[in-house]
Amino acid sequence: MLGNLFLTFAKIGAFTFGGGWAMISIIEREVVDKNQWLKRDEFLDLLAVAQSLPGILAVNISVVVGDKLRGLKGSIAASAGTIMPCFLIILAIAMFLTPETITSNPVLTAIFKGIRPAVVALIVAPVITTARSAGIGWKTAWIPAAVALLIWSKWPIVSNPILYIALGGLVGWWLARRSHKILKDK
Numbered sequence: 115m116l117g118n119l120f121l122t123f124a125k126i127g128a129f130t131f132g133g134g135w136a137m138i139s140i141i142e143r144e145v146v147d148k149n150q151w152l153k154r155d156e157f158l159d160l161l162a163v164a165q166s167l168p169g170i171l172a173v174n175i176s177v178v179v180g181d182k183l184r185g186l187k188g189s190i191a192a193s194a195g196t197i198m199p200c201f202l203i204i205l206a207i208a209m210f211l212t213p214e215t216i217t218s219n220p221v222l223t224a225i226f227k228g229i230r231p232a233v234v235a236l237i238v239a240p241v242i243t244t245a246r247s248a249g250i251g252w253k254t255a256w257i258p259a260a261v262a263l264l265i266w267s268k269w270p271i272v273s274n275p276i277l278y279i280a281l282g283g284l285v286g287w288w289l290a291r292r293s294h295k296i297l298k299d300k
Contacts, residue, residue: 115183115184115188116184116187116188116191117191118149119179119180119183119184119188119191119192119195120191120192120194120195121195122144122145122149122192122195123141123176123180123191123192123193123194123195123196124195124196124198124199125144125195126140126141126144126172126195126196127172127195127196127197127198127199127200128199128200128203135171135236135237135240135241136233136236136237136240137171137172137175138161138171138175138240138244139236139239139240139243141172141175141176141179142154142157142240142243145157145179151179151183152179152182152183154247155247156182157179158244158247158248160175160178160179160182161175161244163178164177164178166279172196173193173196173197176189176192176193176195176196177189177192177193179192180192180193245258261278264278265278
């Protein structure tokens with residue numbers, strides 16, 4: 115299992131461009147659909163935990179998935195699988211290409227410009243699928259949109275994302291407590 119975790123996350127790390135958000139849909143497909151290690155709800159819960167942790171999202175999600183499946187050893191295997199390909203690719207680029215080489219070479223410049231739209235699609239896709247899985251529809255889509263606009267604003271008090279993480283946690287706790295009380299009263 116540890117080898118499978120490492121290889122799965124190494125494959126994801128090696129062939130995904132665009133960072134953590136671009137990897138989420140591929141991680142979900144591998145972990146939930148293909149290997150069936152987790153149910154979709156469990157994956158979404160772990161994704162929420164990974165997002166709330168400091169650090170790189172792709173590594174965080176590999177750590178929490180590995181931990182859920184095999185504890186500390188699973189975390190190490192999955193995170194090593196995620197990090198290793200990226201490290202080796204960046205090392206090779208640093209050894210053979212300088213920034214001047216990349217910007218002066220029209221083929222490399224065209225390749226990087228061609229990758230940009232694909233990266234945008236890879237980032238947008240998990241946002242949409244996660245929103246659907248989390249039950250965000252047209253009636254509730256205004257909440258993340260309003261929070262994004264407030265964070266984007268230049269107002270010092272409302273542009274702090276920590277405020278919305280704390281508010282989201284409090285509202286989630288209150289709703290869970292309220293639904294538990296309603297079920298208890300029935």
